Amino acid sequence: MKTGLSHLFIPGPTNVPETVRRAMNVPMQDHRAPDFGDLTASIFADLKTVYGTTKGRVALFPGSGTGCWEAAITNTLNPGDKVLMARHGQFSHLWAEMAKRLGLEVHLIDLPWGAGAPVKEFARILGADRHGEIKAVFVTHNETATGVTSDVAGVRKALDDALHDALLFVDGVSSIGSIPFRMDDWGVDLAVTGSQKGLMSPAGLGMLAVSPKALKAMESSTMHRAFFDLADMLRAHDGGSFPYTPPVPLLHGVKAALTRMMEEGLPNIHARHKRLASGVRRAVAAWGLDLCAEHPTLYSDTVTAVRVPEGVDAREVIRIAYERYNCSLGSGLGPLNGKVFRIGHLGDLNEGMCLTAISIAEMALVEAGARIKLGSGVAAAQEVYLMRPATPELRL
Ligand code: PLP
Incomplete structure (x- = not known):
């Protein structure tokens, strides 16, 4: 029997705060009632803040x-449209596969898994596309x-410099x-985003x-869509509702989560993620292990993918963490399976939780055969997280 807390350090679903869990414990309500918009209005408003848009609109799809991904494609593009993408990990791979399945012509740039979006290569290709054949550029942020x-801003600049009209x-x-x-x-x-990260x-x-x-492109897009029809969804959203039955408790949860985020403030949330991620990366450096990300400019502040040493199987690290220490770490996806494990550090998280993840990963690594010093990663992260007293008085 497992006792105590289970530790969730996968990069989504993430830990759901108690306030959000409680907010979801509601009686069912009529999603066609005239006051249903009272529930959704703040969700739409806060989501726009999170996205950093005042000009755009937000749609919520069950x-x-x-x-x-599918809604974005089928509502704005046309069958056979040429799109520019790069494959440098499992999710960019899956999005490219979807684009192909939906009948787009995908100009796919294959890169090592660990590279970022190839801004210079995109710029070259867009610059050479004199007749505007490329209708969209896809980036996995x-x-x-x-x-x-x-670097999404870099891709925008590449489009602008090439005077290219493709959708981003x-x-x-x-x-x-x-x-x-x-x-x-x-x-x-x-x-695109989802509720669980x-x-x-x-x-x-x-x-x-x-x-x-994108809304303009929607008017002339001829791809088939039904459940994911954006015009239907936005029309319903205008009245605060949905064209079909929405997951009402989840809407209450998302509303509570967004309220919490507005209270913490986006700059503080971003700073917290950066600080927590720095501690995790410092721990990995102390272990003497490499990150999957090729360069420090690419390091993610939401998830760290760690390459295990030669002779160690990352699947074993994950299994030991789970079975012995009640801790879920992220697995290596696709070709990275067995070579990488991931620590998700996003969402409702603090220093103590990250130290737990680092400490368990450290033990699991040692048990799986890695030669690292117990405590080295934890100590390195503590140095990052430690709030050193600024004045002698504060020490008292
Ligand atoms: N894109 C990225 C970058 C992701 O991390 C994920 C899921 O982990 C997805 C897309 C797929 O999202 P979902 O699992 O919500 O369908």
């Missing part, structure tokens, strides 16, 4: 991030599989709400924010 954050699609599933995301400033046209709620809602330009 489903998940994957559903909103935070590649959760590798712990890599890409961004997957912000593991970034939005945790690290800075500036939809309007970066000229993002379609941005930075928004600290259970899975079950996908969010899609769209720019005025």
Whole structure:
């Protein structure tokens, strides 16, 4: 029998705060009642703040991030459209596969898993696309599989420098709400996220924010869509509702989570994620292990993917952490399976929780055969997290 708390350090679903869990314990209510908009109004408003948009609109689809990938594509593009993407991790891979399945012509740039979006290569290709054949550029802002954050503003600049009119699609599933995301400033046209990561709620809602330009593209898009029809959804949202039955308790949860986020303040949330992530990275450095991310400019503040040493199987590290220490760590996805384990550090999290994750990962690594010094990672992270008293008086 497992006793005590279970520790969840996967990069989503993340820990759901008690206030959010309680907020979901509601009697069912009529989603067609005239006052249903009282529930959704603040969700739409706060989500726009989280996305960094005043110009755009936000739609909530029952489903998940994957559903909103599909909604973004089928509501704005046309069959056979050429789109530019890079594959550098499991999620950019899956989005590219979806685009192909939906009948788009995908110009796919294959990169090592650990690289970021290839801004220079995108710029070159967009510059050479004299006839505007490329209709959209897709960027995975935070590649959760590798712990890599890409430069969305850089891709915007590449589009602008090339005077290119393509839509900019961004997957912000593991970034939005945790690290800075500036939809309007970066000229993002379609941005996808889900309820279960930075928004600290259970899975079950996908969010899609769209720019005025994307809304215009929607008018001439001929791809098939039904459940994920954005026009239907936005029309219903105008009245505070949904075109079909929404997951009402989850809406209460997301509302509470957003209220909490507004109270903490986005700059504080971003700073907290940076501090917690720095501690985790310092621990990995102290172990003498490498990150999957190729370069410090790419390091993600929401998830760290750690390469295990030669001769150690990352699956063993994850199994030991789970079976012996009641702690879920993220697995290596696709070709990284067995080579990488991931520590998710996003959402409702603090220093003590990160130290727990580091301490358990350290023990699991040692038990799986890694030659690292027990306590080395914990001590390194403590140095980052320690609030050193500023004045002697404060020491008392
Ligand atoms: N994109 C990224 C970057 C993700 O991390 C995930 C899930 O982890 C997805 C997309 C898929 O989202 P969902 O599982 O909500 O469908």
